[in-house]
Amino acid sequence: MSYELRAKYKTQILSVSREKILAAAKQNKPALVPLPEVTAFTFAANDLLAAFTAAINKAGGAVMLLNGIQKLAQQIQEVYPDAKRIANLIDGDTAANKELLNEVALLDVVVLKGQLGVAENGAVWLTDKDCVERVLPFITQHLILLIEKQTLVGNMHQAYAVMGKQNPDYGVFIAGPSKTADIEQSLVIGAHGPRSLQVFIVEQL
Amino acid sequence: MNTHNITHPEAATEFLKNKERVQWHDETLWFVRHKRDKIVNEIPEWEQLRELASQIKDHTLSRLDEYLQEFEAAAISNGVTVHWASDAAEHNRIVHNILAKHGAQKIVKSKSMLTEECHLNEYLETQGIEVVDTDLGERIVQLNKEMPSHIVLPAIHIKKEEVGEIFHQHLGTEKGASDPLYLALAAREHLRQKFLAADIAITGVNFAVAETGAIVVCTNEGNADLGAHLAKVHIACMGIEKLIPRTEHLSVFLRLLARNATGQNITAYSSHFRKPAEGSEMHIVIVDNGRTTQLGREAFRNSLKCIRCGACLNTCPVYRRSGGHSYHNATAGPIGAILAPNLDMRKNADLPFASTLCGSCTDVCPVKIDIHNQLYQWRQVLTQEGYVPAAKTASMKVMAGVLSSPARYSFAGKWARKFLRWFPGLAMNKKLNPWARQRELPEPPKESFREWYKKNSREL
Numbered sequence: 001m002s003y004e005l006r007a008k009y010k011t012q013i014l015s016v017s018r019e020k021i022l023a024a025a026k027q028n029k030p031a032l033v034p035l036p037e038v039t040a041f042t043f044a045a046n047d048l049l050a051a052f053t054a055a056i057n058k059a060g061g062a063v064m065l066l067n068g069i070q071k072l073a074q075q076i077q078e079v080y081p082d083a084k085r086i087a088n089l090i091d092g093d094t095a096a097n098k099e100l101l102n103e104v105a106l107l108d109v110v111v112l113k114g115q116l117g118v119a120e121n122g123a124v125w126l127t128d129k130d131c132v133e134r135v136l137p138f139i140t141q142h143l144i145l146l147i148e149k150q151t152l153v154g155n156m157h158q159a160y161a162v163m164g165k166q167n168p169d170y171g172v173f174i175a176g177p178s179k180t181a182d183i184e185q186s187l188v189i190g191a192h193g194p195r196s197l198q199v200f201i202v203e204q205l
Numbered sequence: 206m207n208t209h210n211i212t213h214p215e216a217a218t219e220f221l222k223n224k225e226r227v228q229w230h231d232e233t234l235w236f237v238r239h240k241r242d243k244i245v246n247e248i249p250e251w252e253q254l255r256e257l258a259s260q261i262k263d264h265t266l267s268r269l270d271e272y273l274q275e276f277e278a279a280a281i282s283n284g285v286t287v288h289w290a291s292d293a294a295e296h297n298r299i300v301h302n303i304l305a306k307h308g309a310q311k312i313v314k315s316k317s318m319l320t321e322e323c324h325l326n327e328y329l330e331t332q333g334i335e336v337v338d339t340d341l342g343e344r345i346v347q348l349n350k351e352m353p354s355h356i357v358l359p360a361i362h363i364k365k366e367e368v369g370e371i372f373h374q375h376l377g378t379e380k381g382a383s384d385p386l387y388l389a390l391a392a393r394e395h396l397r398q399k400f401l402a403a404d405i406a407i408t409g410v411n412f413a414v415a416e417t418g419a420i421v422v423c424t425n426e427g428n429a430d431l432g433a434h435l436a437k438v439h440i441a442c443m444g445i446e447k448l449i450p451r452t453e454h455l456s457v458f459l460r461l462l463a464r465n466a467t468g469q470n471i472t473a474y475s476s477h478f479r480k481p482a483e484g485s486e487m488h489i490v491i492v493d494n495g496r497t498t499q500l501g502r503e504a505f506r507n508s509l510k511c512i513r514c515g516a517c518l519n520t521c522p523v524y525r526r527s528g529g530h531s532y533h534n535a536t537a538g539p540i541g542a543i544l545a546p547n548l549d550m551r552k553n554a555d556l557p558f559a560s561t562l563c564g565s566c567t568d569v570c571p572v573k574i575d576i577h578n579q580l581y582q583w584r585q586v587l588t589q590e591g592y593v594p595a596a597k598t599a600s601m602k603v604m605a606g607v608l609s610s611p612a613r614y615s616f617a618g619k620w621a622r623k624f625l626r627w628f629p630g631l632a633m634n635k636k637l638n639p640w641a642r643q644r645e646l647p648e649p650p651k652e653s654f655r656e657w658y659k660k661n662s663r664e665l
Contacts, residue, residue: 015289017295017493018289021273021291021445021493021497022273022274024493024498024500025273025445025497025500027497027501028497028498028500029267029268029269029270029500030266030267032267032268033264033266033267034260035260035261035264035450036257036260038257038454038456038457039257041250041254105401120470121470121471128482133434134430135430135431135435138427138434139435155456156456156457156460156471157453160453160456164452164453165452167419167479168477169283169479169480169481169482170476170477171476171479172430172475172476172477173459173471173474174473174474175473175474175475177473178425178426179426180341180389180425180426181425182340182345182358182359182389183345184364184365184368185236185358185361188385188386188389191341191393191425191427191428192393192427192431193430193431193473193474194427
C-alpha cells in the first residue's frame with residue numbers, strides 16, 4: 001500500500017460503527033466451519049457451440065457463424081439494415097468511432113469483442129477494456145458481440161478458471177438483450193439496455 | 206408507506222376478497238416455481254451446488270469479521286470509499302451525506318432490498334431529495350406509493366390494467382392502455398432521461414468478494430449498469446452477509462441464483478465492479494442492522510445465508526394466497542418471516558405463524574436454509590418472550606395439557622365427537638373459531654380408532 005492509500009485507509013477505519021460491527025461479528029460467529037473446495041464440474045454436452053447457441057436463443061439473442069471478419073461491416077449492415085450510428089469497435093474507422101462515442105445516447109449499434117462464451121448459459125465475458133467505455137454495451141439500442149469459437153467453455157467454473165485471476169477494474173457477463181417481465185410476467189425484450197443481442201462467432205481472428 | 210397496524214391474517218383477509226386476483230397471483234407464482242423446477246432439472250449436479258453454496262456461506266459466517274476486514278482493505282486499495290453503518294438510520298445518514306457533499310439532486314437507484322429495509326427513499330424525501338427507482342417493477346410500485354411485494358418481482362400484485370392507469374397518470378401514456386410491451390417501452394423512454402441526467406447512482410449488491418474487494422450486481426434490465434456508468438458517483442449498499450471469500454465462488458452462486466429465482470440460466474447482466482472508472486467515485490456502505498445479533502442466535506443464524514432469490518415466496522402456499530404486502534416487512538414470504546422478528550419481535554410476532562410448516566421453502570432454498578424449522582422455532586421464542594396474543598397462548602396451553610396425557614386425550618376425544626354431533630354450530634362458529642372461516646369440518650366419526658381396536662382386536 002502506498003503512503004497516500006495508507007493515510008486514506010487510516011481515516012476510513014476510524015469509525016465507531018466499524019469497530020462495533022467487527023467486534024459483534026467476532027463475538028457472535030460460530031466455531032470455524034471449513035471452506036469446501038469447489039468441485040471441478042465438467043459440462044456434459046460435447047458440442048459447446050450448439051449448447052451456447054441454444055442458451056443465447058433461449059435468452060432472446062441470436063447467434064451467427066462468420067468465416068472471418070473481412071466482411072464484418074457488411075454483415076453488421078445485413079443484421080441491422082436500418083442502423084445509422086454504428087460504433088464498430090473491432091475494425092471500424094477510429095476517427096468515426098471517436099465522433100460516435102461523443103454522443104453515446106444516440107448509438108444504434110455497438111460492436112464489441114468478448115473474451116469468452118459460456119455454453120451452459122450463453123454468457124459472454126467482457127472487461128472494461130473490452131467495453132471501451134463501460135456504458136457502451138448498455139446504452140446502445142442494439143449490441144453485437146464477437147467471440148472466437150475456441151474461447152467457448154462449458155460452464156461458469158471453467159469460465160472463472162480462465163479469467164478469474166484477471167481482476168479487471170470492471171467486468172460483466174452478458175447473456176442476452178436487456179429484458180423485463182415486471183408487468184404481469186409478460187416478457188418484454190428491451191427494458192433499459194439493448195433491444196437485441198447478436199453474437200457473431202468466428203473460427204479464428 | 207409502511208403503515209403496520211394490521212396483522213398478517215387481517216391483511217390476508219383483505220387480499221383474499223378479490224378472488225380473481227388471488228387465483229391469478231397464486232397461479233403466476235406457481236408458474237415461476239414450475240419454470241425453476243424445469244431448469245434446475247437440467248443441471249445434474251444441482252444438489253451438489255446447493256450443498257457447496259451452503260457450506261461456503263457457513264464458512265464465511267464463521268469467519269465473518271476477518272472477511273469483512275479483508276474485503277474492506279481490498280476495496281480501499283481499489284480506490285473505493287468504504288462506510289460502516291450499525292443500523293438503518295446510520296445507513297440513511299451516510300448515503301445522504303454523500304449526496305449532500307456532491308449537491309446531488311438527481312438520483313437513480315436500482316433494486317436493493319437493503320435500501321427498502323432501511324426505508325432510504327422515505328428518509329431522503331424528508332430531506333427534500335427524490336430518488337428514482339429504475340427497476341421497472343420498482344418504478345411501478347414507487348409511482349403507486351407502495352412497497353415491493355416480492356424480492357425479485359416487485360409489482361407481482363399489480364395487474365397490467367392498473368399499471369396502465371398508473372402510467373397514464375404519471376407518464377402520460379394513453380388512457381386505458383394495458384399492453385405490457387407498450388407500457389414497458391414508455392417506461393424505457395421515461396427512465397432513459399433519468400439515467401442520462403443522474404448525478405449519483407445507488408445500487409444493491411448480490412455478492413461481495415473478500416479477496417478482491419469487488420461487488421457483483423445481477424440484473425435483467427441493465428438498470429444497475431446504466432445508472433452506475435452514467436453517473437459520476439456510484440453508491441453500493443450491502444448487508445454484511447453478502448460476502449463470499451473468493452472470485453471462484455461466484456461460479457457456484459451465479460449458477461444457482463437466476464435458475465432458482467426465475468427459471469433463467471443466468472441474468473442478462475452479471476456485473477463485477479472493482480474500481481471506479483477514471484474520474485468517477487465509488488462508495489460501498491456496509492450495513493449491520495441486526496445481522497450480527499442474528500449471527501449470535503444459533504437457531505436463526507442460518508437465515509444470513511440467504512441470497513434473495515425469492516424461490517421460497519414462489520413456492521409458499523400462504524404467500525401465494527396472501528400477497529407480499531400482508532407481511533408488512535420489506536422482505537416478504539417465508540424468508541421475510543424469519544428475518545423480520547430479529548429486527549422487531551413485537552411488530553413481527555405474527556409472521557412466523559403465517560405458514561403451514563409444509564417445508565416447501567426449505568426444499569427449494571439454494572443455500573439450504575432450514576426455513577420451516579426456523580419458523581417453528583420463532584414461534585417458540587415469541588411465545589416464551591410473551592409476544593403471542595393471549596388467546597393463542599391459552600388455547601395452546603389447554604391443547605398441551607390434553608395432548609400430553611393419554612387419559613385426558615381419550616376423554617376429550619370421546620366428548621368432542623359427541624358434542625360435535627349434538628352442536629355442530631359450536632365448532633363451526635365462524636366468529637368464535639377463526640380456523641373455521643374458510644373451512645368445513647368433516648362429519649365426526651362415531652368412534653375413535655382406539656375404541657374400534659378395543660372392540661375388534663379380540664376377533665382378529
